[in-house]
Amino acid sequence: MKKQIIIISIAVLLICICFSGCNENSKKINIKNKLIGIWSGTSYFLNDTTNITLTFYKDDTAKQEDDQSHIHWFNFDIDDNCLNLILPELPPEYAICYTYEFSNNDNALTLTNESLDTIILNKQ
Numbered sequence: 001m002k003k004q005i006i007i008i009s010i011a012v013l014l015i016c017i018c019f020s021g022c023n024e025n026s027k028k029i030n031i032k033n034k035l036i037g038i039w040s041g042t043s044y045f046l047n048d049t050t051n052i053t054l055t056f057y058k059d060d061t062a063k064q065e066d067d068q069s070h071i072h073w074f075n076f077d078i079d080d081n082c083l084n085l086i087l088p089e090l091p092p093e094y095a096i097c098y099t100y101e102f103s104n105n106d107n108a109l110t111l112t113n114e115s116l117d118t119i120i121l122n123k124q
Contacts (some may be wrong), residue, residue: 001082028078029098032060034106035083041109041121081112 039089043050043066051067056076060087064072074085077095079120084095098111098119 031078031100032056034102035101038124039109040124043117043119045117046106052119052121054119074101 002024012057036058037056039054040057043052044118053065055062055065060075060077062074062076064074065115072087076086077084079097081099082097084092084097084098086092086095095112096116098113100112101110102108103110104122107123109119109123113118
């Protein structure tokens with residue numbers, strides 16, 4: 001009887017561990033799906049503003065274009081509460097971390113990096 005209780009307890013524990021991992025992965029996929037598409041808005045840095053467009057693609061790449069025709073390509077990933085933008089020519093540990101917040105029924109996005117800028121975007 002004790003052996004059956006131990007086996008059942010271990011099985012329940014393993015199932016709980018598996019489901020908790022699935023939730024994190026589902027959350028990450030859900031956030032990435034919200035990001036996919038074209039976002040336009042403004043980047044605020046010190047006393048300077050720049051109109052930008054960020055496009056997120058399904059292959060985990062992103063393109064940033066500004067009103068002066070500068071284009072930057074990134075790889076992106078979600079980690080905890082951080083949207084990591086990774087320049088392809090740099091190692092992943094040099095990722096630029098933005099906290100993100102969706103609003104307006106997931107049609108508005110605020111990205112904040114305290115040492116760089118705040119970007120306010122609307123989905124197109």
